[in-house]
Amino acid sequence: MAEKLKKIECDPKCGFMVQSHDEKELIEIAKEHAKKFHNMTATDEQVKGMMKDA
């Protein structure tokens, strides 16, 4: 069963964007990005709220 391609976009000023069919992977990548680049600890729920169909 193929999952839909999802994407997460960061602030336009940042320009970070990640796409994946794997929701868990997306969340992990986005959380790591927020931590490394913005010194922010995002929750899974916050990240899911940013998730869109690609």
Ligand SMILES: [Zn+2]
């Ligand atoms: Zn960013």
